[in-house]
Amino acid sequence: MxxxxxxxxxxxxxxxxxxxxxxxxxxxxxxxxxxxxxxxxxxxxxxxxxxxxxxxxxxxxxxxxxxxxxxxxxxxxxxxxxxxxHGGRPVPTPAAPLFEAERIRSEPRRPNWTAAMVAAIVAVVGFVGFTLFNGDEQVPSTAQVAEGSTPDKTGKPAASKPADPKPVPSESAIAAAPRDKVTVKLSATRGKSWISAKDHNGRLLFDGLLLQGESKTFQDSDRIDLVLGDAGATDLFVNGKKVEDQFEPGQVERLSYTKGDPEAG
Structure with missing residues (x-):
């Protein structure tokens, strides 16, 4: 104190x-x-x-x-x-080791090659058996598909129905943020940063390292709580608007946003 x-x-x-x-x-x-x-x-x-x-x-x-x-x-x-x-400013500590030390890391599981090989053999045997059993029945079907569509009673070939156009994805999911929810997007544009995100009930949505060039989007019906290990390395978008706060490199920030934020984006 x-x-x-x-x-x-x-x-x-x-x-x-x-x-x-x-x-x-x-x-x-x-x-x-x-x-x-x-x-x-x-x-x-x-x-x-x-x-x-x-x-x-x-x-x-x-x-x-x-x-x-x-x-x-x-x-x-x-x-x-x-x-x-308070004893002077300490030497900056990289954000990743500072927070990763508190996280429980599970041992990487080695692949079970024996189980994979058995599964592959079973799949091959099943496929061969199915092919031999149904070989005679598949020939007419194949021929019919190769010949094309069957003409209708008028003698005119049936017109093929044009495929429905696929919807063009939005340039950014954050641009279509619903008004009845709070949507937060983080992009590590100037370096890596440890981040933690929770919903309004305190449920952990993400806890980990966001590498440079990566992005994460979080959404909740009421509130998103954030902790940024290196706020200066990230760009922050809230409900489709960029937050223009000038965070410094290495600066730790605790932030909360709701459906009405930011007031000026």
Whole structure:
């Protein structure tokens, strides 16, 4: 827990700066919480310079940046002030090893070549037996197919019905996001990032590493909760609109979106 600043530092505390900026902007704690997705108790705690509820230094820096942007002030001096009071900024750790260590990895299963070979032999024997048993009956059918369509009673060949045109797939599934659901798409365009996604019931939809060039789309009737291990490496689309937040490389973000989000995409 960090309460206040050291006596040697004459600067106002981080929480005091954020609180004064919020008041000057005419915003309430509830309004800041709604716009940033940072829960109300955490906003109150940070304004009192209590960062213990943030869940660690990485999340504390992310919350400071988010709240500073919400009240229209530069977050970097506040982040530097936080680092100075908490042992300095740590050396960046790659996102993948940090989160993969907590995941249970199952041993890869070796292919059962014996079972595959037995299945193949059974299939071949069955096919040969079926062919020999039905060989005589298949000849007329084959000949009829080769001769083409049987003409109708008028002597005119039956016109073949044109096949229904296949629907042209949309350029992006996110473009047709239904209005009665929340649809979130993540694309790792600038590097790889660990991501976790849950629905409104807390059910885990995905937990893993999104490699550069890969995309994932999640959909729920009410809300999608995200944790991005490297938010700066991803592009985020919510209900068909791109979220324009300027996430920094290596920045961890906890986000939640509903059917009405984003307010401006």
């Amino acid at each position: 960090s309460i206040g600043n050291s006596p040697e530092d004459d600067r106002p505390s981080i929480g005091r700066v954020l609180q004064q900026a919020r008041i000057a902007a005419g915003l309430t704690v509830e309004e800041v919480s709604s716009s940033t997705r940072v829960r109300i108790p955490i906003v109150h705690a940070i304004e009192e310079d209590d960062f213990s509820r943030c869940g660690g230094d990485v999340y504390a820096r992310g919350h400071i940046r988010t709240l500073a942007r919400a009240v229209d002030i530069d977050p970097e001096p506040l982040v530097e002030q936080y680092d100075a009071g």
